[in-house]
Amino acid sequence: MTRDEALFEFLVRMGDNTLVLGHRVSEWCGHAPVLEEDIALANIALDLIGQTQLWLGLAGEVEGKGRSADDLAFHRDAWDFRNLLLLEQPNGDFGRTMMRQFLFDAAHIGLLEALKDSADPRIAEIAAKSAKEVAYHVERSGDTVIALGDGTSESHDRMQKALDRLWPYAGEVFIDDAVDEELAGAGIAPLPSTLKDAWEARVRHVMAEATLKIPEDDFAHKGGKSGFRHSEHLGHMLTEMQWLQRAYPDATW
Amino acid sequence: MQTATPTTRTDSKHPDTDQVWAWLDEVPDPEIPVISLVDLGIIRDVEWQGDTLEVTVTPTYSGCPATSIINLDIETALRGHGIEKLELKRRLSPPWTTDWLSDKGRARLEEYGIAPPQPAGGPEKCPHCGSAHVHRISQFGSTPCKAQWRCDECREPFDYFKCI
Known part of the structure; x- marks a missing residue:
């Protein structure tokens, strides 16, 4: 693997994470439990899609084959996606959506803060821009997990079920592979495993406040970040997200 | 607004950059039209490269849907003032901050x-x-x-x- 191949893979991972989660969150538009939450979810989806344009735009540039961010988003099939399995999981109820958001936001902010010092200035500037937005995301998702976990008995039960269901998908983000090692060696990106302790401390603190119990089993599903094996949900999501470009290739308006 | 006279121009063939800044200060933000793009702090640089005017813009939020409209509004305004060769550049770093909002x-x-x-x-x-x-x-x-x-x-x- 050359440096540029590793860099492309890393950028696609970053962009696919924000794209897939951004699309999932946008599915709430017009459906959230209250107006303020609907607006917040739509704004967060918008931030994530904006960040996707930056990451996938740079990925296309590094690849050098003339593919734009839109080409990468709409003209690839499930096996070429490199997002974490956690992010393609269906929304479920509002509580499960917020739990998924918090587990990711807490990892996302740590990664972006570290990437601000990337040896590649193009990555550092996207990270600095994104980190400002994600600081608001993690504040809200953490507060909401606490409010619902430490809320009524029904909201508590739903949040505990959400945590139990999503926990096995949370560990994938911290599993290092050859791409990570290549970029860490060049000072371009940190090894994901080095970010786990800070994430876990933050998650434990929020779950304790939320009166929720973290599952003891640390088993982690994998295959999203490597593209080796996505869950069945990604294909269904892409069918909807990519419908227009598949029915009318290269349509613009 | 500053009056552009031949003696204050850096180059007799085109308006000076102060004049361009003044024109940009008349372009309203598309979503909050009471403030200008200059008030918002997103115009980072205005300079002539030969006979091409380069205007550097930074986005507010990475996904802000107004970004493309803003670029279109800048282009429309400056073309209306007779600028023919114009290049809009995007700058991400340092990232936009609300500290850059003008007092006005x-x-x-x-x-x-x-x-x-x-x-x-x-x-x-x-x-x-x-x-x-x-x-x-x-x-x-x-x-x-x-x-x-x-x-x-x-x-x-x-x-x-x-x-x-």
Whole structure:
């Protein structure tokens, strides 16, 4: 693997994470439990899609084959996606959506803060821009997990079920592979495993406040970040997200 | 506005950059039209490269849908002032901050009913009645740059231009 191949893979991972989660969150538009939450979810989806344009735009540039961010988003099939399995999981109820958001936001902010010092200035500037937005995301998702976990008995039960269901998908983000090692060696990106302790401390603190119990089993599903094996949900999501470009290739308006 | 006379021009063939800044200060933000693009702090640089005018713009939020409209508005305004060769450049670093809002822009936001950003992270007072008794409804609002607050005195909801 050359440096540029590793860099492309890393950028696609970053962009696919924000794209897939951004699309999932946008599915709430017009459906959230209250107006303020609907607006917040739509704004967060918008931030994530904006960040996707930056990451996938740079990925296309590094690849050098003339593919734009839109080409990468709409003209690839499930096996070429490199997002974490956690992010393609269906929304479920509002509580499960917020739990998924918090587990990711807490990892996302740590990664972006570290990437601000990337040896590649193009990555550092996207990270600095994104980190400002994600600081608001993690504040809200953490507060909401606490409010619902430490809320009524029904909201508590739903949040505990959400945590139990999503926990096995949370560990994938911290599993290092050859791409990570290549970029860490060049000072371009940190090894994901080095970010786990800070994430876990933050998650434990929020779950304790939320009166929720973290599952003891640390088993982690994998295959999203490597593209080796996505869950069945990604294909269904892409069918909807990519419908227009598949029915009318290269349509613009 | 500065009057461009031949003696103040850096090059007799095109208007000087102060004049261009003044023109850009007349282009309203598409979502909050009481402030200009210069007030918003997103115009980072204006310079001539030979006979091409380069205007460097930074986005507010990475996904802000107004970004492409802003570029179109800049182009339309400057072409209307006779600029023929124009290049718009995007600059991400340093990232946009609400610290770059002009004092004029902050005052106009408040008159319009949007509380300007404060270092404390929340509005100083209600933009409608001036009361300091206000509380947050949501950290997210009608555009990416705003949060929703409510005044406990006059009971009116209002937008707060949040710090970033």
